[in-house]
Amino acid sequence: MSEYQGKTYQDAVLKAQQDLNKPQAELTIMVVDPGRRGLFGLGARPVKIEAVVKKVVEPATPTLSSSPEEVAPVQQEEPVEQTPQLIETSGH
Numbered sequence: 001m002s003e004y005q006g007k008t009y010q011d012a013v014l015k016a017q018q019d020l021n022k023p024q025a026e027l028t029i030m031v032v033d034p035g036r037r038g039l040f041g042l043g044a045r046p047v048k049i050e051a052v053v054k055k056v057v058e059p060a061t062p063t064l065s066s067s068p069e070e071v072a073p074v075q076q077e078e079p080v081e082q083t084p085q086l087i088e089t090s091g092h
Helices: 009-020
Strands: 002-006 027-033 047-053
Touching: 002 009, 009 027, 009 047
Parallel strands: none
Antiparallel strands: 002 047, 027 047
């Protein structure tokens, strides 16, 4: 985790983005000190943040082969022809 500071929160975040070479969406940011503007600049403190690059967990996906020799052929079933059944009725 790296610490960054700036006159405002956005200044500190911008410094973190530039240093880590990542957009804000890819950073986890924690405010260490919200800073203080002070009166006419007297007693002012910069905003301090800690920033770290978010860990991206990629889902495991099966590797698909691009060569046709390695792909098993798909066998399609032939449609079964239905023959009508005669139903015998007993005629009294």
